[in-house]
Amino acid sequence: MSSSTRADSQALLNSPHLKSGIKKAATRLMPMLVILYFVAFLDRTNVGFAEEALSIDRGITAGAYALGAGIFFIGYAIFEIPSNLLLEKFGARVWLARIAITWGIVATAFAWVQNDTMFVILRFLLGVTEAGLFPGVIMFLAQWFPNKMRVQMFAIFYLAQPFSQMLGAPLSGGLISFGDQFTPWHGWQVMFFVEGMMAVVAGIAALFFLINSPQQAKWLSVEEKKALADVMADEQKVKESDGPKGIGAALVNWKVWYFTIIYFGLQVAVYGTTFYLPQQVGNLLGQSVGWQVGLVSAIPWAVGLFSCYYIGKYANTVRRRRTWGTWFYVITGLSILGSAWAGANGQPILGIFFITLAVASFLGCGPITWSYPTAFLSGAAAAAGIGLINSLGNLGGFVAPIMRTSINESIPTDSGAWGVVSLGVFAFLSAAMLWGTRFFSSKADALLEEEAKTATPGH
Template sequence: MVHTGERAPDEALTTAIRRVMVRLLPFLFFMYVIAFLDRVNIGFAKQEFQAHAGISEAAYALGAGLFFIGYALFEVPSNLIMTRVGARWWMCRIMVTWGLISAAMALVNSEFLFYLLRFLLGVAEAGFFPGVILYITYWVPHAYRARCNALFYFGIPLASVLGGPLSGLLLELDGAAGILGWQWMFAVEGLIACVVGVWAYFYLDNKPADAKWLSPYQRTALQTAVDREAEAKKAHGPHRMWSTLVDRRVLFFCLIYFLIQCSVYGMTFYLPTQVAAAVGSKVGLLVGLVTAIPWTVALLVNIAVSTGADRLAQPKKRFVAAACVATGSVGIAASAYFSSPVLAIAGLSVAAAGYISVQPVFWTFPAAYLTGTAAAAGIGLINSLGNLGGFVAPIAKTWIETSFHSQTAGLYLLAFCGFAAAALFLTLSRFKAPAEEIQTSPSKTGGAA
């Protein structure tokens, strides 16, 4: 079809973005479902795994966190490699290797092997999340990015909505074919990642110019839009790798994300056992189903918050982000305070909604500031240093609970981290976001969602 008239470029761009959302984003968040599940499924197997593999509480906390050390060390190099070899090949490599290592967790019989595999799992998965955030910048103009990030972030709550019952069901296969339930869980969920990784190689395209599922006119309009934004960002932000790694604003983003991840992973690693204590049951299918409730709430809140944030100028999004993370902290503090199972689950639902909803909005800040190699390095650095919160949180939570002889003290510590992140969001200065100057406004194009 031949487009004519002044609105033809806008119409082609809007249609192209809609097709990107329909084709790429569901697959990306499905990949993230598998990634997040393989990262945190150890929380479901915690009690049986510790008992059969001889893992102490302190060793569990250390092993759960060691994932993030390997993850942090290889995050930036992995993202830089992806810019050279392309997303489709690199995403395939990441998923297949982490799937094999996750499946190998079924063989753990000592603390040393547990530490080794958790570290290697982090090395294997390094680059996946920041790679996808970077990949989205190749396909989606800034005006639509918060809601696109939100659709991708559906992977976190969906991993628990679907993964909770799946993990619980696999645990109940205990003894089938002479294999323990936690071994079934690690083996099956790890091999699923391998299959999806091979699928990714054949499904993904590296950039809009390669997408045969877009018309030539749509490919041109979309590639032009993202290229124009990239050129504008070069003029206002760092565009070389080394200058990015020491940029003050990038390091400030690292600190905010670190505090958010302390709260998120401190809650996630222990959520199944918290729910089990609240409902008075061992971790299994029932606990898996109840654990899905907070993440179902997060699913519903996430897209509403991100769609609303896309209508705001970039500097005003910091108020949305601060409100989300503060609300999450109120929820997790409430879950610690109330002894009623209903009120505890309600508090955890508020916490999950706040902590999940803040993250797609957060990533619009570095994405509005960085481009090219700087984006690959900066997003990788923010995610790697930020995710060290996943290493610190389990250890800090265990330490403070032991020191105060209180099972709720650790939850209050996680809530404090969230409130600190909210305060830092409010201190973000009104910086010039070059991508916003040339973005295609949803109100002018009719939107893409």
Template sequence: MSTPTTQAPAGTHLASALRKARWRIMPLICVLYFIAYLDRNNVGFAREEMSRDIGLTATAFGLGAGLFFVGYTLFEIPSNAGMHRFGARRWISRILIPWGLLAMATAFVVDDVSFAWIRFLLGVAEAGFFPAVVFYFTLWFPVRERAAVLGIFVLAQPLANMIGAPLSGALLTLDGLLGLHGWQWMYLIEGLPAVLFGIAVPFLLTDRPANARWLTGAERAALENAIADDDARVTSHSVRSFMSALASPTAWAYAGLNFGMVLGIYGLAFWLPSIVGELGDFDPFQRSLVVAIPYAAGACFVLWWSGRADRTGKRAAHTAGSLSVAAIGLLGAGYTLHLSPVLALTFLCLAAIGIYTAIGPMLSMSASLFSGAAAAAGIGLVGAVGNIGGFVSPLTVGWLTDLTGSSQAGLLFLAAALALTAASVWLFARHRPEGDTRLVLPTTQESSR
């Protein structure tokens, strides 16, 4: 008499596959984004010393810092096409090695022109990394999991600034070693890991679930079926090709919303060290420790808020709420900057919490618009237009700082931009399936009953 075989339910295989995918993919991707964010933003920590040594004005610094995003924007969509064509392992490696070399080359700029050029070329080299990773996640995680996954990913942003601030501050103290300035050592040491990981990535990443030898056959099938089912319910069925996604009004709408959010992200990231410098008389390392405080506050809430957006399905509401909090924080910091350092720092913490908790829910909406080649194009478009904000923001804040002699006007500009973006997200996305997945998908809470 034969014993009947007991098969595990599909939900068990899916849960096992997702658990393995998170542990296999997320640590490496988060480390890579940590390095990327450190290499693009460490210029803010070096600003005062480097500006003094090579003669940069605040406007010239803001222009150079922002030119990174011009190069990034121009090559972001073509780069994401390459990711779709060649796969994650080869393409991310292709991005990492030249970006690391150019990040190290920033140590040898001598004036505003060379600084501007190296920042532009660094943007060209790094172009496509962020949207490539977002697209990579669409190949590995169902729609209902993406806000939480993206929350884990973007946690690298505040952590890079939180850890990078004292790290960069410590490296700045190497001034004079072997005849180099401290800021030169900072660029050389912090750029090297990108090159090393670029060599290692082809051996560490897996392109798609179908290629994952570390999943069982049942786990691969369950994961691919879940992704296909969610995509069929949420994504557009009328937009399938790469070019049609680039012409999609919805993709352009999310690109505009991302632009508004990015204004706040990089306005704060590039200028926070200088803003903190107005709060007291700090040496570079002391200033870096104070700069780390708002980022630590932001990091504490990212995972909880992104997970909550997935559990409730209300991604538009979570994004709009976060951006509103960020706007209040920047507004408060602007008006208390020269009144109370403690109160101003508290408001800056509130701003960082709002900015960084908005990113996961916001990007999960645009990442759920399309699938396949259309997803690669749409995600690239949203990122490309959004990153124009990375050019506009530091340049505008720098110009306002030169004009007024204070960071207050820049903070008020950023607050207004984020408040407008919060209202726009709420009005545009709250009744759309990617903005409220309860319209087409059961929430995590409901599906677990």
């Protein structure tokens, strides 16, 4: 990068109008995005609280539960890229709202599930209707915030995961207990209906709170709009000169596939842990899933809030993101192995500790991992590339429960330790590959380093 270009970039990044514009955008947009993902993560994982009850009340088998838990990601993967392309056409405001409303309707239908077949079909449809939410938000944030601030915005968005489980775990457990004691319906029916309707309401609210671009934001001044437009245009030039151009080029780009594999390993660890977390905690405590198990299950997610905050605030250089991300993946794998050992040896306190460490670690991996593809993908290539990474990467959520169940059936133990161990292997693979990015060389990374040098303390 030439000295004149570097000076221009520094002037753009140090503009007081840019800083005030970013602050306003974060304040106005991030709460709504966090709410959307909060409800989405809640609705895709609350089956963990209903697993035992569905087996008793509707005869849902362990195999059907594992298939249903994972098949969500098949529907999600098939419609991910088309959804991203439609978001680019219709705009984030309308499309993200549509996603939330339709998945909320499907989520409420779980209250009337009758058998294995209906359960699996509804899980597939939930994936179809939710497809595009996460990568759509990733694209949306990449259009609003410059790279030096993007990991911080990704981390704020990721806060929805620990919030959904920290608050959602006792909420789901509480709704089950409330429904069983005070309504004529089963508790799990009340849980599915209430949490599904939350998504519908959030989708309607998104129509009023989201803005497609800085130029459409009435709450930004003319100077703030220009500052945001200028710095994003500066980054856009680098992306266009360094990244793939068009949908086809993005789909065959080796870096896109490289980060798809990394993200796949992360999702195996995330969903292999999340889907079974209430049952694993219940087994460690020797209790059935309910209010108390819900409260204990919230502990790992509460700790995860701090890892998200720390990563978002300080991971502002390529070297720091790579080193921290690699260590977070390694700690995730080690912690998953530790939780398996604790369960096999009847150590509930150690088991909760290792589960907490695993959750806090993999929550730190996500924002860092997404900082790489958004640094070199733009336009239609971003819609396709980000959609591909998220759709195929999320197939880890399909593989994880089936792999875990199959291994436990092949090597039966009271604690199901071997199924848990299998999840940690993928975290180590992702760690090795993220560390391998040290051999990459790109203009996007060079720009990120320049941005980091101009960052003010705390940014």
